[in-house]
Amino acid sequence: MIAADPPPLPPMKARLGDRGLFPDLEPKVYLNHAAISPMSTAARSGLMQAASLIARDGLGAFRPLLAQRGRLRATLAGLVGAESEDVALVLNTSAGLTALALCMPWRPGDRVVLFEGEFPANVTPWQQAVATFGLDPVYLPIADLARPDGPDFGRLDAALADGARLVAISAVQFQTGLRTPLGEIAARCHARGAELAVDAIQAVGCCPIDVEALGVDYLVCGGHKWLMGPEGAGFAWARPDKAAALVPRTAGWLSHEAATDFLFEPGKLRYDKPIQRRLGFLEGGAQNAIGYAALEGAVQALVEIGVEAIFEHVQRWHDAVDGPMSARGFRSNRAPDRARRSGILTWRPPDDLTAVQLADALERRGVACSTPEGLLRFAPHWPNALEEAETAIGAVDEALTELRG
Ligand SMILES: Cc1ncc(COP(=O)(O)O)c(C=O)c1O
Known part of the structure; x- marks a missing residue:
């Protein structure tokens, strides 16, 4: 409960590469954090505490929530x-x-x-x-x-x-x-x-x-x-x-x-x-x-993990997929220097395929990603394990085979 002087929420044991806080997340590899992030149990617990407080106290919940x-x-x-x-x-x-x-x-x-x-x-x-x-x-x-x-x-x-x-x-x-x-x-x-x-x-x-x-x-x-x-x-x-x-x-x-x-x-x-x-x-x-x-x-x-550590983790994830994607004919938009990189990595697909076709084929294989302006966009975050990168590339290979029929 959020008391009058609310104590911080209990630590939720967030760990890099561990999606334990997302027990209901359906896709095997979720790469849509640049669109809408799934809700963690940490977020759900904050939400439920507030909802319960309002359910119990009505107006009385106003000051604690302030x-x-x-x-x-x-x-x-x-x-x-x-x-x-x-x-x-x-x-x-x-x-x-x-x-x-x-x-x-x-x-x-x-x-x-x-x-x-x-x-x-x-x-x-x-x-x-x-x-x-x-x-x-x-x-x-x-x-x-x-x-x-x-x-x-x-x-x-x-x-x-x-x-x-x-x-x-x-x-x-x-x-x-x-x-x-x-x-x-x-x-x-x-x-x-x-x-x-x-x-x-x-x-x-x-x-x-x-x-x-x-x-x-x-x-x-x-x-x-x-x-x-x-x-x-x-x-x-x-x-x-x-x-x-x-x-x-x-x-x-x-x-x-x-x-x-x-x-x-x-x-x-x-x-x-x-x-x-x-x-x-x-x-x-x-x-x-x-x-x-x-x-x-x-x-x-x-915050428990720290943004610097998250950035490094996400860059390692990008490192693991960017080379293999380029080897498969995808043209990378990754900046050459680290200072200009972010959590988003996109590619222009090979000329015979569209990003939407590819994203649909990937979704059927449990890899969720998005397609802004005809690009294929991967946006992993702290819960994405590095091993998922291999799963994603395996799904890309299957998608290419399926689409090229
Ligand atoms: C750069 C950028 N700004 C803003 C938004 C979203 O704006 P809002 O928070 O108003 O929905 C997005 C994506 O949805 C975005 O990529």
């Missing part, structure tokens, strides 16, 4: 090198980015740099800001940053020199798995007075990421991929001075300072209380308490 979310904010902040008071819980990446895009102190004509080839979650919200505030979007090809010989910043530098106000990009590219050179981009932005907003959903939980060291200004992350939480439970972070400068256009009743005191004291019901000047103002109404309790369970398992 405290639980405080603890979760601290853990999430720790995962990105931030302070918990600069973190707000948001439903998903889109919700967090939409709130930021709508709350920026824009001036008409401000330029926003977006990337073609990105997942749309870090494009659509800025397009809406463009339409609402009369901004000027600039689209650059993400391929510039994915060149095998290193990123080409030419077009980005030109856009920044032209007075861009904000650059929006993902920490890891969903198609290629390229880890974006955020530090270099942030330095270039700041040298020209621009800001950097990062969609980190494909990084946090698998790739080490530190907002201070990188110089990121805003970061948003959904919880259902590498954090292994449920859908509908994510977080946002902003540099404190940036959060204070936001115009709280999406504020709700819980965004005010001392928002709830009228519930406990007479004469406190007022409509002129200031809005918090911290990012917490994004949490404007009743929260997804059960989802965040599940997310805490999931993240606790991950």
Whole structure:
């Protein structure tokens, strides 16, 4: 039970390469952590504790679950090198980015740099800001940053020199798995007075990421991929001075300072209380308490292992499949250097087959993977045993034989 001052959940014995926390997981080899992670018993236990508490105490569960979310904010902040008071819980990446895009102190004509080839979650919200505030979007090809010989910043530098106000990009590219050179981009932005907003959903939980060291200004992350939480439970972070400068256009009743005191004291019901000047103002109404309790369970398992160790484990898993896949005619998108690799590994299939055909054939053999933009994507995480790599390659061989008939 989550008590008034909730003790941490009991350790769940999460171990690299051990799927003991996923007793119900059907596929033999689950490689869809870049899409939706399955729920561990750690996440389920967090969820069930919260649900049981609400079932038993109703409103009485509110304060303990508020405290639980405080603890979760601290853990999430720790995962990105931030302070918990600069973190707000948001439903998903889109919700967090939409709130930021709508709350920026824009001036008409401000330029926003977006990337073609990105997942749309870090494009659509800025397009809406463009339409609402009369901004000027600039689209650059993400391929510039994915060149095998290193990123080409030419077009980005030109856009920044032209007075861009904000650059929006993902920490890891969903198609290629390229880890974006955020530090270099942030330095270039700041040298020209621009800001950097990062969609980190494909990084946090698998790739080490530190907002201070990188110089990121805003970061948003959904919880259902590498954090292994449920859908509908994510977080946002902003540099404190940036959060204070936001115009709280999406504020709700819980965004005010001392928002709830009228519930406990007479004469406190007022409509002129200031809005918090911290990012917490994004949490404007009743929260997804059960989802965040599940997310805490999931993240606790991950923190027990440590993100550095997870990254190394996942790279070993990729090492074991990338050569064999290339030998079978798949063209790898893996970056040549470690610093640009992530949890995602994709290939363009041989010309006579499509990724969808292959993924379907693999699924029939108990290997679950996905097919963004015609690529075959493997995204293993900490529970994937290294031996599974051999099983996956065996399934690829069978799939090739079946499909080539
Ligand atoms: C880079 C990236 N951003 C965001 C998302 C998802 O956004 P949201 O959390 O809003 O569903 C995905 C995948 O679904 C993604 O690959």
